Amino acid sequence: MKKIVVLTGAGMSAESGINTFRDANGLWEGHDIMKVASPQGFANNPSLVLNFYNKRRSQLFEVTPNKAHHNLKKLEEKYSVHIVTQNVDDLHERAKSTNILHLHGELLKARSSATNDYVCRWEKDIKLGDLAKDGSQLRPHIVWFGEDVPMLEKAIDITEQADILVIIGTSMQVYPAASLINFTKQETPIYFIDPKPYVNKNAFNNLTIIKDVATSGTDILLNMLMY
Known part of the structure; x- marks a missing residue:
């Protein structure tokens, strides 16, 4: 075969x-890409980044x-x-x-913000205070700019x-x-x-x-x- x-x-x-969420001017829903899709952006404003991907995740349940x-x-x-x-x-x-x-990566998974080793299924919003097994903040299981x-x-x-x-x-x-x-x-x-x-x-x-x-x-x- x-x-x-x-x-x-x-x-x-x-x-x-x-939606690809990327505008003609390169912004994602009015955000600089590096602010919502980079480790530096997550470190600087984790709430903004989590909210951005929470919206992406919730949309998956509305499409086929x-x-x-x-x-x-x-x-x-x-x-x-x-x-x-x-x-x-x-x-x-x-x-x-x-x-x-x-x-x-995958929107319906979350992972440790400290290591790539812990990944879990995650279908709801990720909130500040949601922790991985290693005690670190959960983050979207997404490869961001600047990451391997x-x-x-x-x-x-x-x-x-x-x-x-x-x-x-x-x-x-x-x-x-x-x-x-x-x-x-x-x-x-x-x-x-x-x-x-x-x-x-x-x-x-x-x-x-x-x-x-x-x-x-x-x-x-x-x-x-x-x-």
Whole structure:
């Protein structure tokens, strides 16, 4: 059975109603990114950071997987499918995809602010005074700017094994996630689904660009790979 590796970004979940929260001027809901998505921001104003992610977490209970999520599950009828996602939502899980790696963490988990070793399921607000087992303040299980990406090596290993690579809803401009495309074998077919694909078509062999949103773009992909 051939192995498809799928790299997904914000555009994958946008049609479910999940806002990227990043404005055209680079702000997240009026906040400087470094104030709500960095260790320094958390140290300076933990209440602001916790509230920011509490809003993101509560929104997950108001949305459902879209057709693109379900289309990726359908690919499992013919392929071994491994999803490497930059998204911190659980929509791939709810669509019943089998193999999912979250590169940037998960909103429905919390972890110790002192160590990466303690991680737990967390579906409600994280409040000041909510402590991990080591006595430190709980924080969102999210990889912030300036932090290592602990799942990167595993993502590289998965991508290197791809017989087919699919990229959906990501600009491929944010590193280190954007570097994963470079770990496929030279002749691996690559399908890039995005309404504004930022990629040099001449830089890769066997690159097919599907200039579309995730739902209709994955419909096209299914027609190419399943039938």
